[in-house]
Amino acid sequence: MSAHLTAGFIDPARDGARAFRQVLDAMAHPGRIVTLDGPQGPAPCSPAAASVLLTLADATTPLHLAGAHDAAALRDWVAFHLGAPLVGPADAVFALGTWDALGPLAAYPQGSAEYPDRSATLIVEMDALDTDGARLTGPGIETQAFLSLPDVGALADNAARFPLGLDVLFTCGPRLAALPRSTKIGGC
Amino acid sequence: MYVAVKGGERAIEHAHDWLAQARRGDMAVPDLGVAQIREQLALAVDRVMAEGSLHDPDLAALALKQARGDVIEAVFLIRAFRTTLPRFGASVPVDTGDMQIIRRISATFKDAPGGQVLGPTFDYTHRLLDFDLADGVAPPPAPEAAASPDPVPHILSHLGEEGLMQPEPAGDAENAQDVPDLTRAPLEFPASRPLRLQALTRADEGFLLSLAYSTQRGYGRNHAFVGELRIGHVRVAAHMPELGFDIEFADILVTECETVNQFQGSKSEPAQFTRGYGLVFGQSERKAISMALVDRALRARELGEDMGDAPAQDEEFVLSHCDNIQSSGFLEHIKLPHYVDFQAELELIRKLRRDAGAVREAAQ
Amino acid sequence: MTAYNFAYLDEATKRMLRRAILKAVAIPGYQVPFSSREMPMPYGWGTGGVQVTAACLVPEDTLKVIDQGADDTTNAVSIRKFFQRVADVAVTERTAQASIIQTRHRIPETPLIAGQILVFQVPIPEPLRFLEPREVETRVMHALEDYGLMQVRLYEDIARHGEIARAYAYPVRVEGRYIMDPSPIPKFDNPKLNNSPALQLFGAGRECRIYALPPFTRVESLDFDDYPFSATKAAGQSCALCGSTVSYLDEVITDDAGGRMFVCSDTDYCAARVAAGSTEDAA
Numbered sequence: 098m099s100a101h102l103t104a105g106f107i108d109p110a111r112d113g114a115r116a117f118r119q120v121l122d123a124m125a126h127p128g129r130i131v132t133l134d135g136p137q138g139p140a141p142c143s144p145a146a147a148s149v150l151l152t153l154a155d156a157t158t159p160l161h162l163a164g165a166h167d168a169a170a171l172r173d174w175v176a177f178h179l180g181a182p183l184v185g186p187a188d189a190v191f192a193l194g195t196w197d198a199l200g201p202l203a204a205y206p207q208g209s210a211e212y213p214d215r216s217a218t219l220i221v222e223m224d225a226l227d228t229d230g231a232r233l234t235g236p237g238i239e240t241q242a243f244l245s246l247p248d249v250g251a252l253a254d255n256a257a258r259f260p261l262g263l264d265v266l267f268t269c270g271p272r273l274a275a276l277p278r279s280t281k282i283g284g285c
Numbered sequence: 286m287y288v289a290v291k292g293g294e295r296a297i298e299h300a301h302d303w304l305a306q307a308r309r310g311d312m313a314v315p316d317l318g319v320a321q322i323r324e325q326l327a328l329a330v331d332r333v334m335a336e337g338s339l340h341d342p343d344l345a346a347l348a349l350k351q352a353r354g355d356v357i358e359a360v361f362l363i364r365a366f367r368t369t370l371p372r373f374g375a376s377v378p379v380d381t382g383d384m385q386i387i388r389r390i391s392a393t394f395k396d397a398p399g400g401q402v403l404g405p406t407f408d409y410t411h412r413l414l415d416f417d418l419a420d421g422v423a424p425p426p427a428p429e430a431a432a433s434p435d436p437v438p439h440i441l442s443h444l445g446e447e448g449l450m451q452p453e454p455a456g457d458a459e460n461a462q463d464v465p466d467l468t469r470a471p472l473e474f475p476a477s478r479p480l481r482l483q484a485l486t487r488a489d490e491g492f493l494l495s496l497a498y499s500t501q502r503g504y505g506r507n508h509a510f511v512g513e514l515r516i517g518h519v520r521v522a523a524h525m526p527e528l529g530f531d532i533e534f535a536d537i538l539v540t541e542c543e544t545v546n547q548f549q550g551s552k553s554e555p556a557q558f559t560r561g562y563g564l565v566f567g568q569s570e571r572k573a574i575s576m577a578l579v580d581r582a583l584r585a586r587e588l589g590e591d592m593g594d595a596p597a598q599d600e601e602f603v604l605s606h607c608d609n610i611q612s613s614g615f616l617e618h619i620k621l622p623h624y625v626d627f628q629a630e631l632e633l634i635r636k637l638r639r640d641a642g643a644v645r646e647a648a649q
Numbered sequence: 650m651t652a653y654n655f656a657y658l659d660e661a662t663k664r665m666l667r668r669a670i671l672k673a674v675a676i677p678g679y680q681v682p683f684s685s686r687e688m689p690m691p692y693g694w695g696t697g698g699v700q701v702t703a704a705c706l707v708p709e710d711t712l713k714v715i716d717q718g719a720d721d722t723t724n725a726v727s728i729r730k731f732f733q734r735v736a737d738v739a740v741t742e743r744t745a746q747a748s749i750i751q752t753r754h755r756i757p758e759t760p761l762i763a764g765q766i767l768v769f770q771v772p773i774p775e776p777l778r779f780l781e782p783r784e785v786e787t788r789v790m791h792a793l794e795d796y797g798l799m800q801v802r803l804y805e806d807i808a809r810h811g812e813i814a815r816a817y818a819y820p821v822r823v824e825g826r827y828i829m830d831p832s833p834i835p836k837f838d839n840p841k842l843n844n845s846p847a848l849q850l851f852g853a854g855r856e857c858r859i860y861a862l863p864p865f866t867r868v869e870s871l872d873f874d875d876y877p878f879s880a881t882k883a884a885g886q887s888c889a890l891c892g893s894t895v896s897y898l899d900e901v902i903t904d905d906a907g908g909r910m911f912v913c914s915d916t917d918y919c920a921a922r923v924a925a926g927s928t929e930d931a932a
Contacts, residue, residue: 110655114707117667124674125848125863155664210792214672214681236677236824237863264675277675293726368687471682471857474785601783611855614692621724624717624899625754625914629816629835632883637810
């Protein structure tokens with residue numbers, strides 16, 4: 098098993114703290130692209146996604162690996178570094194995969210009216226991540242921001258369900274951007 | 286001329302030096318050893334372990350020494366230490382039926398297999414100060430008898446055989462990890478009974494005592510008999526999936542109380558006895574009995590009993606206020622500076638009085 | 650002290666806190682339950698703020714801790730020292746130089762800037778608690794956006810006193826959705842919550858709740874059209890040390906003959922003005 102296990106954080110407390118601050122910066126500024134200089138996860142997991150998982154996921158957070166991310170090397174890495182139970186979309190706290198592989202958003206926990214925080218966070222692996230595309234407004238954004246979203250319609254529907262809904266982290270190589278449910282998409 | 290107060294850091298350091306000196310007291314009196322506290326103030330040590338949720342008599346004794354005998358402060362020290370400890374797993378449920386008993390009494394049956402054992406109790410002592418203790422006179426040796434090798438089954442199990450006792454769901458050793466833990470997940474209402482029992486076993490003894498007493502006086506009355514109170518040593522073991530068997534790693538003293546309470550029955554269920562349950566670290570029967578009474582009171586809704594406004598039946602009220610580390614922290618925080626809020630109140634009161642005065646004048 | 654992890658908490662606890670903080674940022678004004686830990690200081694003395702700060706701190710941070718606006722109040726000193734000890738971070742008293750500011754009861758006078766994080770210590774996070782003590786009830790009120798009880802209570806104040814008689818912990822509405830307790834800051838500070846470039850995080854340790862205001866979030870103090878909110882402070886007074894007429898002032902009793910004076914509650918703001926030679930009105 099250890100032959101293809103890539104490293105986790107070298108200094109978990111400090112590396113984890115730095116990675117979290119980047120993710121927090123992204124979540125607090127939807128559309129902003131941050132860089133995570135973290136360890137390399139096994140393919141096809143991006144370094145940014147690997148850092149997010151090392152920072153936030155553990156044995157208490159069921160994880161859904163979608164499509165090509167449901168690969169033996171990544172499963173072993175998850176078992177060794179996180180201990181997160183692997184589950185289907187309906188039970189996921191985190192889900193990792195490409196947009197197409199992750200499938201319909203409705204399959205994931207959306208939170209309840211009493212506990213809207215009990216919804217999944219998606220980590221969407223992207224081929225490209227740019228600050229152009231859909232127009233974003235709302236908390237965290239002074240005037241407007243732009244982000245290349247995979248599916249404007251589905252994500253706008255997600256935002257319309259606020260305070261329920263999913264929160265999304267987009268990853269591409271070491272880069273990451275966030276789209277919390279509070280962000281309004283489109284309009285002018 | 287007013288100068289802003291500075292030097293908070295130095296003031297704190299000096300205060301703590303003073304505390305250390307006051308803790309030691311008169312240097313002509315020998316220093317108190319942690320082992321002395323553990324052996325000779327054992328019930329205080331037990332209480333610190335119970336409310337601190339950590340079984341370690343030496344640490345509890347040290348905490349009592351550091352806290353100058355302030356039990357709640359000692360509990361706080363233990364809790365703050367406990368929170369930093371890594372968790373390797375959960376033990377399988379302890380089997381109190383397998384207890385090495387030092388004390389066992391029943392208020393419901395004159396005799397039962399295993400008999401009644403008074404043990405080292407304050408009961409029936411005359412509360413007269415013993416001046417020999419002040420002189421350090423050694424006690425005469427207590428008579429000894431050989432421990433009975435026979436099992437001592439729970440007294441309530443005899444009622445269970447007759448179907449008179451409402452059975453409890455069986456513990457599941459395989460899923461010990463799934464038992465809820467309020468130190469790892471925020472409390473949510475309604476709470477399950479295991480979660481309530483966890484909150485009660487680490488709750489403040491005085492708070493539970495008062496609540497239990499209130500049920501006896503009619504605030505959520507459910508008339509409890511002490512079916513059995515037993516104190517003794519139990520084995521603590523963990524299941525090792527790699528080995529396929531349990532490994533015993535500790536032997537601890539606990540106090541268990543089971544009360545027998547009447548239940549009138551309902552449309553769907555015949556009348557039977559129900560149980561209130563208390564289990565506490567150490568020798569702590571006042572706490573265990575209180576816990577059993579409050580546990581039973583909190584089952585009022587589940588059993589479809591009349592719910593008045595009895596505090597002991599109110600789950601959110603009991604669980605939100607039973608922890609003495611939460612309550613003492615919040616209570617004592619009001620001695621911290623509140624200059625800013627008070628200033629805001631001051632301005633508001635002055636303004637309201639000005640406005641009211643203006644209205645009165647206008648009226649005249 | 651080497652036995653303790655960076656920033657005191659173990660990594661599993663930090664992950665739990667970090668997940669809660671991210672959900673709080675994603676749902677502005679909503680109180681996220683978290684499994685608060687027992688800390689080496691008492692509940693009610695900043696354990697929520699300390700846990701949030703510990704979850705956010707990086708070794709490169711510069712930390713400022715204030716209580717009642719002042720860096721030198723004993724509990725602020727104690728918390729600052731705790732983080733120096735367990736995280737070895739740089740500390741400052743200057744608002745402008747801090748990357749994380751933990752506060753009790755005040756928002757600094759110096760405007761916060763982008764990139765800063767303000768961490769509030771919160772005693773009672775539930776703004777509806779004084780109307781309804783039961784968590785099961787208030788949770789449903791938030792879920793249904795049923796805030797009629799709050800409106801009624803505020804209007805009763807007006808009927809009795811001619812104004813909303815709340816001087817601190819004055820409730821706010823976040824992005825038109827959740828009603829939120831801003832912690833016991835004086836209502837003078839409420840406007841600073843709105844549209845701030847800084848990230849504002851709120852930690853309530855004993856009550857196990859974390860909530861957040863992302864930067865540039867709309868935060869409105871509750872009021873009525875005919876009784877608009879006003880951010881008041883000591884009327885017609887100025888700071889006896891720096892002369893500011895726009896800062897929040899503490900009242901100090903100077904003798905037993907009724908003598909009193911007013912000084913800035915924000916000691917960094919005041920000291921900087923005194924150092925700059927200003928005893929005039931702040932610009």
